[in-house]
Amino acid sequence: MADIPEHLLKRAQAAREKAETEQPVDEQPSSEPAETDTAVAVVEEEVIDVDEKAEKTLNKIIEGLGEKVLSSHIAPNRGLWIRVSSENWRQTAQFLHDELDCTFFDWLSVIDWMPSPYGRELDTEQDIEPEQDSTEPEQMEWGYTGGDTRFQLICRVYSISNGIGIMVKADLDNQSPRALSLIPIYPGANWHEREAREMFGVTFDEHPDLRNIYLPGDFEGHPLRKDYPLLSRRMKPWPGIVDVEAMPGEDK
């Protein structure tokens, strides 16, 4: 650096500044297409490499169920999601069982997509009280395959012969969430549905015995719903706060 005369450095600096202010318009078009080209190529490669198996299975499902499949999602090498309406819930399971050989019943559960009205600040000692009425519909964001309603049923079945697991989602009615029981197809759904009933308040029609499975019979409310408060956090301040020490040089 010391060898370069100062006026040259200044000139170089000025040229650089000029280039920075003027050039970007010229530069970006030249660099961007190249970037997107490679990006597209990578994505395409992934799709091909990814999941022939999942793609094939999805095609089969769409062939068989047609418009009953509302949406679908493939996460490369991670899973296959489809979404149906709650009326077609059992029919879809029947199709997967009979046509795609998904004989292994993995699990069934519900997702409550409503954002929790309670505080989730990790540093607050207690839950923040909900400000507005929690029944008021808020902006909800759904995960893969999207959604329309607050509650989504989700069930995973697995085909051992094809080596693929399929996750089926179904939107449930907000006011009275209900769907047909899967017990005639998968007897193993029995306990899973009982659990979903007591934890989320989803009714399964034609289920022979929808008693509580974990909670006492007279328990009120559905604990896994987002608007059900976590009572232990009300009774006692969150213990994590005790461990938080101020960093050196930090007040408090």
Next chain:
Amino acid sequence: MSITTENEQLAYIASQAADARVNVEVETDEGMTLNLGPQHPATHGTLRIIAKLDGEKVVAAEPIMGYMHRGYEKLTEVRTYPQVTTLINRIDWLGSFANEVPFILAAEQLMEVEAPPRAQWIRTILFELSRIANVCLFLGDMAVQVGATTPVFYAFRDREFVLNQIERVTGGRFHPNFDRIGGLKDDLPKGWIEETRGALDRMKSFCDEMEELVLGNEIFQARTRNIGVIPGDVALSYGLSGANLRASGVDWDIRRDANVGLVYDQVDWKVWTHPDGDSFARFWVRLQETREACNIIEQLLGSIPSGPIMAKVPRIIKVPEGEAYVATENPLGEMGYYVVSKGDLTPFRVKIRSASFSNMSITPWILKDVFVPDIISILASLYFILGDIDR
């Protein structure tokens, strides 16, 4: 107190069971109701079974659980990702390390982080060690349920060797809390590999001992052969997994067929199945799997790659938006976590798919029309852990 309706009957049983030490019998016109548990030694915790009997035959049996329900699915929603492993350690408390792995793998999938090879190797080794520690107890316990007391002492004695090895790495015998997103907390201590080989030799001779002591025993065979037969298709429709499924002749093992993140593909090993589907087959398959686990660990011990044990992860872990389901072949069967993330510090929802819950859901079906003493041997052979049912 006159007992007429079924509900009154259940209420009466419940009031008696509050005492929880006695088995209550209620005589009605239709037959006898036998209340087994919640503190029966065969239940590994507090599971209650209400059996309606006709003489010695069970007409209907209904398991009642929830005595140990801790609401982990709700609690995970107020814990950060690293804090969740502390909770889920306590699901299947005999093979704790194995519980952590699928959750961490699911979080890693969402973050698109991969643990370095050395961490994957050590994870697999610890995973299999916890399988041995877990199933070892089953081998002893199953024998004690059919009346042989010696094997259970052998099991407790030899399990210590494995637990010591787990403790030397992780610092905890039962609840290691050792797995981290992106790798492991620590590296192996000096001399550990050699010591583990010693422990494995010990376990192998334990398996041989069990084979001689239990499998060939006439009484054991009489109590387990053709008892509690589960056909393969029934097992599948109830979602049975793990050794229970393979003992029904279904050749499916997540380690081989749907492996995620662990290094089973680097090892030469075999999936054991048995065509019979009875209690004996379930014992036999688990015994072979314990041996196979020793075999897997031995091969892995010789090939641990060098390198870091943690990938680069941010100090404060925020998992990007998305959903992931990862399952692994845990000692009790398939255990998986369905993690829904909204890009926060805490998971939005975690569904825990635990093996025992599905494995036990078959009990009303399988306990129908068996004799009272067989309830115990069938339950023991299905092998469940209450924490794994109730979560």
